[in-house]
Amino acid sequence: MTRLIFAAIAALAGVFFGPPPATAQAPWCAVITVDNSTVYWDCQYSSIEQCRPNVLAGNRGWCNLNPYFVARPTEHSQSRKRHSHAQ
Numbered sequence: 860m861t862r863l864i865f866a867a868i869a870a871l872a873g874v875f876f877g878p879p880p881a882t883a884q885a886p887w888c889a890v891i892t893v894d895n896s897t898v899y900w901d902c903q904y905s906s907i908e909q910c911r912p913n914v915l916a917g918n919r920g921w922c923n924l925n926p927y928f929v930a931r932p933t934e935h936s937q938s939r940k941r942h943s944h945a946q
Contacts, residue, residue: 884902884903885902885905886905886924886925887902887904887909887910887922887924888900888902888904888910888922888925889901889902889904889910889922890920890921890922900925901913902925902927904922907922
């Protein structure tokens with residue numbers, strides 16, 4: 860019984876104090892077909908132009924948007940409003 864409790868505590872500690880989940884860094888992936896049943900997602904491309912040469916070399920896949928990519932929010936600088944003055 861003690862071992863069961865210890866194992867449960869260790870598992871919960873691993874869940875709460877484990878490494879953070881991996882975040883996707885690039886918005887484009889080369890989806891590469893290795894054989895008829897294996898597909899590999901190579902997600903390291905910042906644009907479709909970077910992805911295409913890897914996929915076209917050997918006609919082995921296609922480029923696709925990374926389903927796990929989350930873009931950083933853009934910071935908008937506040938611009939001053941221009942007021943027209945009557946002359």
